[in-house]
Amino acid sequence: MAETASAAGAADGRRGFFVRLFWALAGAIGALVGVPVVGAFLSPALRPREKAQWVAVGPVASFGPEPRLGHHVHPSQEGWVNVTAEMQVWVVERPGGRFVIFDNHCTHLGCPYHWDAAARRFICPCHNGQFDINGTVVGGPPPRPLDYYETKTEGGVLYMGAFHRGGT
Numbered sequence: 001m002a003e004t005a006s007a008a009g010a011a012d013g014r015r016g017f018f019v020r021l022f023w024a025l026a027g028a029i030g031a032l033v034g035v036p037v038v039g040a041f042l043s044p045a046l047r048p049r050e051k052a053q054w055v056a057v058g059p060v061a062s063f064g065p066e067p068r069l070g071h072h073v074h075p076s077q078e079g080w081v082n083v084t085a086e087m088q089v090w091v092v093e094r095p096g097g098r099f100v101i102f103d104n105h106c107t108h109l110g111c112p113y114h115w116d117a118a119a120r121r122f123i124c125p126c127h128n129g130q131f132d133i134n135g136t137v138v139g140g141p142p143p144r145p146l147d148y149y150e151t152k153t154e155g156g157v158l159y160m161g162a163f164h165r166g167g168t
């Protein structure tokens, strides 16, 4: 009788060992397969966004003190996707050869706006938001001045760089 109980105990011990071994191997295989797959899936989203690049807007000579539209193709990476978008910006030359480049979207709800030379204002058609030539709000619902970009000139070409929220 004691031998039977001992044999049953040994069988339970072996069974327990194999059950633990099975789960240990299953966990190891799951980690070997799962960690790289999850890492590959998440890494683009977790990667810090690239710093803004300098993008050519046009020859310096094509802009002046009167606001002019500048066009540029803006490359960026959104998660897994490389995106290029054609964008418009408003360019104003300041005294001393400095430039201001305004983002072409109203700071209220993002509509594109236009320069009204007679009124000397940027006017947004959506809710009649109005900005002066410095981007300051002078009418309507926009909550802050126009957004703008860093600028530099090099070799007679105007470049736009990092984006800044209006009022900062």
Ligand code: FES
Pocket (backbone or CB within 6 Å): 106, 107, 108, 109, 110, 111, 124, 125, 126, 127, 128, 129, 140, 141, 142
């Ligand atoms: S989106 Fe420009 S005023 Fe509302």
